[in-house]
Amino acid sequence: xxxxxxxxxxxxxxxxxxxxxxxxxxxxxxxxxxxxxxxxxxxxxxxxxxxxxxxxxxxxxxxxxxxxxxxxxxxxxxxxxxxxxxxxxxxxxxxxxxxxxxxxxxxxxxxxxxxxxxxxxxx
Amino acid sequence: xxxxxxxxxxxxxxxxxxxxxxxxxxxxxxxxxxxxxxxxxxxxxxxxxxxxxxxxxxxxxxxxxxxxxxxxxxxxxxxxxxxxxxxxxxxxxxxxxxxxxxxxxxxxxxxxxxxxxxxxxxxxxxxxxxxxxxxxxxxxxxxxxxxxxxxxxxxxxxxxx
Ligand SMILES: [Zn+2]
Numbered sequence: 001x002x003x004x005x006x007x008x009x010x011x012x013x014x015x016x017x018x019x020x021x022x023x024x025x026x027x028x029x030x031x032x033x034x035x036x037x038x039x040x041x042x043x044x045x046x047x048x049x050x051x052x053x054x055x056x057x058x059x060x061x062x063x064x065x066x067x068x069x070x071x072x073x074x075x076x077x078x079x080x081x082x083x084x085x086x087x088x089x090x091x092x093x094x095x096x097x098x099x100x101x102x103x104x105x106x107x108x109x110x111x112x113x114x115x116x117x118x119x120x121x122x123x
Numbered sequence: 124x125x126x127x128x129x130x131x132x133x134x135x136x137x138x139x140x141x142x143x144x145x146x147x148x149x150x151x152x153x154x155x156x157x158x159x160x161x162x163x164x165x166x167x168x169x170x171x172x173x174x175x176x177x178x179x180x181x182x183x184x185x186x187x188x189x190x191x192x193x194x195x196x197x198x199x200x201x202x203x204x205x206x207x208x209x210x211x212x213x214x215x216x217x218x219x220x221x222x223x224x225x226x227x228x229x230x231x232x233x234x235x236x237x238x239x240x241x242x243x244x245x246x247x248x249x250x251x252x253x254x255x256x257x258x259x260x261x262x263x264x265x266x267x268x269x270x271x272x273x274x275x276x277x278x279x280x281x282x283x284x
Pocket of ligand 1: 075077078080081082083096
């Protein structure tokens with residue numbers, strides 16, 4: 001093979017993908033639904049309590065938690081990528097709405113305790 | 124600009140539009156707006172090898188603008204632009220070393236396209252949560268990069284433009 005460096009440029013991303021996957025993979029069952037806008041926590045809800053939350057006013061996303069999974073069911077963001085993501089339930093899974101700078105993330109019981117303290121505390 | 128240059132340019136722009144249309148039709152899950160396979164990179168790759176660098180830049184920016192205004196929204200424009208710029212910079216650098224084939228350059232370009240988009244998304248969201256989807260993007264980017272690269276290598280060799 002004339003271009004031996006090609007292998008490097010193909011293997012490197014695959015290696016990085018594998019490593020990142022192992023690092024970021026869901027760490028057990030989800031416990032809470034963490035909602036952040038602009039990087040700041042705006043809400044934290046138990047995953048196993050059914051509820052519907054409207055996040056924001058002029059720029060809104062409707063978050064529905066039902067039967068142990070969370071989903072954005074409606075939004076006025078234009079691209080609706082957040083709605084199309086569908087349901088999430090495992091720790092680490094996220095729904096992202098870029099136009100509204102919103103992140104909905106499932107976290108486990110042990111994870112995110114630092115956030116819990118700064119966000120008002122959840123036992 | 125000669126008529127020949129204009130014709131080449133129009134042809135490649137049209138090809139970019141067709142490829143982005145194909146991309147829209149593919150039923151891939153889109154978690155982050157503007158993150159796609161990057162089939163339009165074929166056009167940029169071709170321009171990089173067969174036309175001057177300036178044309179590659181023009182085509183790369185043009186395809187992002189056209190795709191954003193035709194299929195997307197103004198918002199995804201910025202992510203695509205960041206991805207396109209990073210991608211072309213890396214492709215130019217790798218091509219200049221002379222140690223990579225068209226396919227190798229294509230893979231690096233595809234991976235960097237997604238990287239640029241993810242980095243901008245992280246900055247806007249002020250959250251690393253998007254990284255959760257990056258392994259999947261790396262994987263799809265590498266595979267798409269290989270396919271585009273192989274097709275690109277054939278085009279660079281065969282098309283008498
Ligand atoms: Zn949205």
